[in-house]
Amino acid sequence: MDNGSNNLLGDFLRARRESTSPAQAGFLHAPSRRTPGLRREEVAMLAGVSNSYYIRLEQGRERNPSAQVLSALARVLRLDPDATEYLYSLAHPWARPQVETGVMDQVSPSLLRLVNLSRHAPALVLGRRFEVLAHNPLIEALYEGMTHIDHCVRMIYLSPAAVDFYPDWEKAARAKTAQLRTAVAADPDDPYLRGLVAELTAASAEFRRIWALHEVQARGNEIKELRHPRLGDLSLSWEVLSVSGSGQKFVTLAAEPGSHSEWALRELVESLTVPASV
Known part of the structure; x- marks a missing residue:
């Protein structure tokens, strides 16, 4: 769906990590850095998970994070309610309500x-x-x-x-x-x-x-x-x-x-x- 990517959860986490500044995450005196946003290890530390586990999430090698992990990531990445709901839907797609696919709408x-x-x-x-x-x-x-x-x-x-x-x-x-x-x-x-x-x-x-x-x-x-x-x-x-x-x-x-x-x-x-x- 995302230009051929089958790793929507990892793509989303990476994009939101890169758009979250160190100051927003509480690193008030962080030195200047070449790439925007937070480092993976910083997100992992703030979310209370190991760096290797978070890397697996972004790479799509871990696809079943717990609700506790998702809640922590939403907090660290400063997700609003809409973005948090989206994060959960990517992590647990089986929980999505079933929609009749391919049927075009008719107005009464x-x-x-x-x-x-x-x-x-x-x-x-x-x-x-x-x-x-x-x-x-x-x-x-x-x-x-x-x-x-x-x-x-x-x-x-x-x-x-x-x-x-x-x-x-x-x-x-x-x-x-x-x-x-x-x-x-x-x-x-x-x-x-x-x-x-x-x-x-x-x-x-x-x-x-x-x-x-x-x-x-x-x-x-x-x-x-x-x-x-x-x-x-x-x-x-x-x-x-x-x-x-x-x-x-x-x-x-x-x-x-x-x-x-x-x-x-x-x-x-x-x-x-x-x-x-x-």
Whole structure:
């Protein structure tokens, strides 16, 4: 899944070790070093395991660490709850919930009606593979100038306008890539997800760079910072509701009352309702 690697646990531990500074781990007066992050022996010492055991973990020769070892590694590497859950899923893949692999999502008629009834707010249905399964006309108006709007991850990496559309493109790309890695961990044999990672790896050097960071993040509510080509900078709340039993998400975007973003959304609504002059 990771560019041919079958050592996802070791790859993840190495990436997070290299991104954890000695100061973060409590080595306040560590001398300068040629390579970034912690040394293997430092992680082993702080986690209470032998250096040889930790090396076997990174090399993929030890694949069954105990819950106590995983908890210690999460602490040493300063993993947040999403990254900790991901670590456990890599170490104990048999504990993952079974997902029906290869079956594409279908949106129920009632959910489609809900999307179409959202006339004053951009609304969409997001599949578990990051596909935009349905959306109302306001989504197209909001994402004016963007390509690949039928897929959240492809849009960030393959749309030529993405770098300008997201004021902080790096933050947006890293968040979506971290969410993709979490989805892959939950269903590593899904051919669609495997193909998506292979496609983006071949098409984008930026994806290859960010994917190699091994960051993980669950999907949820967040603030979207966007730069509309006509209406300027927008700050919108991305509100997510899970659809029971489907893995799908119903998403709406809302603006703070009285803000420029609220005015911009009204402008988009009016642009869709006012007939074009002949």
